[in-house]
Amino acid sequence: MTQEFIYAYKKMPDDLSVNGASLVDWEDLPEINRVLNGQYRFYGNYSRGGQYRSYLKKGNFIKAKVPDGSWQYFEIYNIKKNLTSVSVTARHIGFMANKNFIVKSFTDNGNGSQIMTNLKNSLAFDQKFNYLSNVGTTHQFTARQVAPVEAIIGSNNGNQNLTGVTSAELDMDNYDLKLVKQIGSDNGFRIDFGINLEAIEEEIDEESIVNSLYLIGGVPDNDYDEDKEPIEYGYLETDGVTNENRRIGKRENGDCKTVDELIKWGKTLFDNDRIHEPKATHTVSMVALEHTLEYGDMYQELASLHLGDVAHVRAKELDIEIKERMVEYTYFPTLGKYKDFVLGNDLSLYTSTVNTQTQELKKKIDNRTETLVQNVLNATAWITGNSGGHVVFRPEKAPSEILIMDTDTAATAKRVWRWNLNGLGYSENGVNGPFGIAMTSKGEIVADFIKVGIINAEVLESSINELGDVLKIVKGTLQIWNENKKIMELTKKGMEFWNTKESIGTIGTTDSAGNPFPDASTPTPLEDNSLVIRTNGDGKYILISPAAGKGFVLLGNGKATYFGDLDVQGTFTVKGKEIDGGNSGGNDNGWNGQYPPEVTSDRDKRYWQIWAMALGAGFSKQAAAALLGNAQGESDANPTADEGNGAPGFGYGVWQWTDSTGANSGRVYMINLMTKTKAGISDNPDTITAQFKLLMWHAPNGQWIATSAYPYSWTQFMTLTDINTAAQAFVANFERPRDPHPERTTWSQEWYDKFKDLEIPVSKGYVKPIADPITVTSEFGWRTSPITGAQEFHNGIDLVNGNPNTPIFASADGEVIVAGDANYFDWYGNWTVIKHADGMYTGYAHQSRVDVSKGQKVTASQQIGLMGTTGPSTGEHLHFQFMDEFYPSSAAHFHNARDYISF
Numbered sequence: 045m046t047q048e049f050i051y052a053y054k055k056m057p058d059d060l061s062v063n064g065a066s067l068v069d070w071e072d073l074p075e076i077n078r079v080l081n082g083q084y085r086f087y088g089n090y091s092r093g094g095q096y097r098s099y100l101k102k103g104n105f106i107k108a109k110v111p112d113g114s115w116q117y118f119e120i121y122n123i124k125k126n127l128t129s130v131s132v133t134a135r136h137i138g139f140m141a142n143k144n145f146i147v148k149s150f151t152d153n154g155n156g157s158q159i160m161t162n163l164k165n166s167l168a169f170d171q172k173f174n175y176l177s178n179v180g181t182t183h184q185f186t187a188r189q190v191a192p193v194e195a196i197i198g199s200n201n202g203n204q205n206l207t208g209v210t211s212a213e214l215d216m217d218n219y220d221l222k223l224v225k226q227i228g229s230d231n232g233f234r235i236d237f238g239i240n241l242e243a244i245e246e247e248i249d250e251e252s253i254v255n256s257l258y259l260i261g262g263v264p265d266n267d268y269d270e271d272k273e274p275i276e277y278g279y280l281e282t283d284g285v286t287n288e289n290r291r292i293g294k295r296e297n298g299d300c301k302t303v304d305e306l307i308k309w310g311k312t313l314f315d316n317d318r319i320h321e322p323k324a325t326h327t328v329s330m331v332a333l334e335h336t337l338e339y340g341d342m343y344q345e346l347a348s349l350h351l352g353d354v355a356h357v358r359a360k361e362l363d364i365e366i367k368e369r370m371v372e373y374t375y376f377p378t379l380g381k382y383k384d385f386v387l388g389n390d391l392s393l394y395t396s397t398v399n400t401q402t403q404e405l406k407k408k409i410d411n412r413t414e415t416l417v418q419n420v421l422n423a424t425a426w427i428t429g430n431s432g433g434h435v436v437f438r439p440e441k442a443p444s445e446i447l448i449m450d451t452d453t454a455a456t457a458k459r460v461w462r463w464n465l466n467g468l469g470y471s472e473n474g475v476n477g478p479f480g481i482a483m484t485s486k487g488e489i490v491a492d493f494i495k496v497g498i499i500n501a502e503v504l505e506s507s508i509n510e511l512g513d514v515l516k517i518v519k520g521t522l523q524i525w526n527e528n529k530k531i532m533e534l535t536k537k538g539m540e541f542w543n544t545k546e547s548i549g550t551i552g553t554t555d556s557a558g559n560p561f562p563d564a565s566t567p568t569p570l571e572d573n574s575l576v577i578r579t580n581g582d583g584k585y586i587l588i589s590p591a592a593g594k595g596f597v598l599l600g601n602g603k604a605t606y607f608g609d610l611d612v613q614g615t616f617t618v619k620g621k622e623i624d625g626g627n628s629g630g631n632d633n634g635w636n637g638q639y640p641p642e643v644t645s646d647r648d649k650r651y652w653q654i655w656a657m658a659l660g661a662g663f664s665k666q667a668a669a670a671l672l673g674n675a676q677g678e679s680d681a682n683p684t685a686d687e688g689n690g691a692p693g694f695g696y697g698v699w700q701w702t703d704s705t706g707a708n709s710g711r712v713y714m715i716n717l718m719t720k721t722k723a724g725i726s727d728n729p730d731t732i733t734a735q736f737k738l739l740m741w742h743a744p745n746g747q748w749i750a751t752s753a754y755p756y757s758w759t760q761f762m763t764l765t766d767i768n769t770a771a772q773a774f775v776a777n778f779e780r781p782r783d784p785h786p787e788r789t790t791w792s793q794e795w796y797d798k799f800k801d802l803e804i805p806v807s808k809g810y811v812k813p814i815a816d817p818i819t820v821t822s823e824f825g826w827r828t829s830p831i832t833g834a835q836e837f838h839n840g841i842d843l844v845n846g847n848p849n850t851p852i853f854a855s856a857d858g859e860v861i862v863a864g865d866a867n868y869f870d871w872y873g874n875w876t877v878i879k880h881a882d883g884m885y886t887g888y889a890h891q892s893r894v895d896v897s898k899g900q901k902v903t904a905s906q907q908i909g910l911m912g913t914t915g916p917s918t919g920e921h922l923h924f925q926f927m928d929e930f931y932p933s934s935a936a937h938f939h940n941a942r943d944y945i946s947f
Contacts, residue, residue: 047379048378051063052096065096066095067088084135086377106132106134120134141173142194144191146163147168149163149185149186150186160221174220187206207223228354235357244327249324252319254320255290257310259307262300263275264302326386327384328386352369354367366389373385445462522534537556548579550576551575640804643802651676655799657733657736664763669799674779675698718734723741725737726826726827751776768792770792814851816845849920859878860902874893887923887927890914891911
């Protein structure tokens with residue numbers, strides 16, 4: 045379980061995503077308490093000597109993560125100093141709107157948005173708060189001489205508040221005050237709390253039930269004679285009402301002018317307000333429930349609820365199902381767990397009523413009393429989160445033993461420590477043993493369970509020098525230790541080398557260490573003829589060095605780096621192709637236009653493209669993550685992010701290229717770097733592809749300047765494996781900002797965790813669309829139009845082979861989605877588009893003849909037409925395209941065919 049931080053600020057930041065000072069020295073678990081249409085508070089008890097204690101002052105701010113996953117700000121309004129700590133109470137910044145004042149705001153007949161807008165327009169002074177609503181019904185509302193939040197959910201100066209008038213609810217999201225129809229949702233969640241579950245407190249009120257209504261409306265329209273009586277109707281009843289169970293109530297609504305309107309409104313009291321059902325409240329102690337073995341599944345389901353969500357509860361007292369909502373919760377923001385919450389169906393307490401002190405006490409809002417057992421159980425949540433085990437005290441109310449298990453239920457656990465008054469035992473067969481390790485309450489170790497160890501000479505230890513090195517023979521292995529750290533181990537696998545936690549790698553033979561190249565074709569077999577040196581995965585290295593700073597670095601991910609001058613005296617080939625001094629090697633675009641199935645949002649796709657290109661260019665995963673964290677800080681990886689809206693001296697693009705002279709806009713400066721230098725980049729400049737290529741050229745050509753704090757060259761940076769070092773090295777050596785950016789380390793870590801285990805999809809063998817010999821007459825990217833003479837982005841690649849009517853073939857299996865469609869003729873002439881299984885699309889333009897139809901399935905190399913010059917064309921050729929969506933919403937969704945096929 046990941047522990048979340050609480051952040052403190054001396055003033056509200058302009059950018060709410062910026063993290064403040066991390067508060068880590070809490071004396072107990074901080075809590076957030078929220079009540080529907082009521083209070084929203086943070087409470088914590090912080091060490092007086094804790095780090096950043098000075099930030100905890102009245103008027104300062106705290107940011108914490110709430111159950112829906114968002115980060116919310118709270119204003120500190122009360123600080124109380126104790127002997128060793130300070131208690132901190134803060135309210136959600138939405139209540140800062142109450143510092144304002146409304147003399148009068150009147151809406152005669154408006155929906156929620158209009159009423160909220162009128163409230164904002166009536167404020168005494170401007171604030172950052174947004175007054176929003178999705179309530180579509182119309183109402184009359186008056187707020188006079190009152191603070192805005194008081195008008196919405198408070199006393200409204202003695203009048204009915206806005207949530208009562210509109211039957212709505214107020215949601216607070218930092219500066220957004222949202223009047224909504226209903227907070228939360230109904231996902232059909234059903235729960236049977238059972239009869240003997242002590243973690244649930246149930247209160248049922250049957251006295252308020254009304255199943256028969258006597259209704260009174262208003263005076264009919266245009267008939268206001270003082271002798272006229274309002275319309276009446278009696279009785280409107282639910283099904284199953286008898287004289288024995290009938291309970292009559294009177295309800296009035298002056299807006300209803302006809303009997304039909306009155307009946308329609310009365311039915312809503314049954315259908316929506318459920319006045320015929322008993323009023324129920326269930327207070328759920330999540331701390332106690334989590335450690336009740338029999339109800340582990342119920343805990344997981346309840347933990348998924350949020351404020352306002354609906355739960356269909358079977359009440360144990362009446363044995364009926366009642367529709368309830370979460371109306372209050374107390375939450376541990378550092379653990380990401382509920383302490384407790386309240387489910388109820390009497391929402392009148394949270395809408396039209398003034399929250400008096402009596403009601404506050406009744407709802408137990410500020411009750412922080414806990415039993416000793418609950419405090420102990422709180423502490424076990426920390427143990428669970430930090431050790432990866434599951435701690436259970438049983439029985440719940442008066443624990444007499446502790447179980448530490450590998451699963452969260454005793455029924456399924458295998459590896460178990462069991463501790464009670466009689467002793468301590470460990471079992472790998474569940475809570476009932478047998479126990480392979482046992483100790484009695486008298487401190488005696490049961491001898492029957494000591495079968496290996498130093499006593500039986502299974503381990504031989506001998507000190508071999510004065511440096512603390514120890515030679516051990518353990519179960520047939522030869523080990524060398526230094527203090528508590530194993531350094532080397534000789535086994536049948538060969539010589540293994542270790543760090544403080546795990547094996548780094550092995551030196552051995554193919555028999556012991558395995559053959560890392562089982563598919564390699566060699567003059568003699570690798571088996572029995574090889575000395576194998578191999579590491580155990582990513583993040584490990586093999587170093588071959590004649591001197592400090594010189595030699596080979598072989599990475600666990602298959603990459604290799606050489607530091608120093610490399611003189612190849614023989615032939616240098618890559619995949620069988622010779623590379624000489626006249627050729628360029630390498631590829632700074634390792635992305636093939638494809639995404640893993642886990643990457644779905646447009647935002648994640650931008651970051652994935654950078655990630656895949658970085659890995660393809662030789663970056664370690666940690667250094668690639670550093671690029672992503674810095675891209676998030678600069679532009680959220682947006683290649684068209686324009687800091688100055690075209691003004692000179694401001695940044696542009698993913699990494700915000702900026703003309704330091706102030707002469708040009710960021711975009712002009714970036715394009716000049718691409719086209720007027722040796723970078724030679726012709727791709728669309730407003731794409732991640734072009735900007736990554738520029739990064740790979742710009743960094744080693746003057747932009748990257750090593751600092752004393754981060755003395756790494758660009759090449760060294762690409763191989764860093766510490767995320768913090770890599771992220772801050774990029775900040776210091778490439779970006780060189782005025783202020784530090786520690787948050788970019790956090791972002792880099794988040795992207796690393798998100799992408800590190802995802803596989804880069806492999807292209808599925810696209811083939812050439814025309815026969816060899818092929819000549820490329822116009823490349824993909826920016827060019828001078830052969831038709832207009834203006835600069836244009838060429839979204840494909842033009843191919844010829846000497847035959848003006850050569851057959852055109854499908855580049856891969858797929859389905860035809862466009863076949864000579866007239867809607868596209870003015871762009872591409874006769875155009876065929878095929879959708880492929882990997883999500884890519886190929887386009888074939890200017891055909892003289894189309895041989896397929898829309899919806900037809902085709903296979904790779906199947907003829908689909910003939911080359912031609914239809915549409916805007918200067919001669920016979922094939923305009924061949926790759927697209928990752930159809931029709932592409934921007935040039936960024938077109939891809940260079942050379943990334944898929946070698947021409």
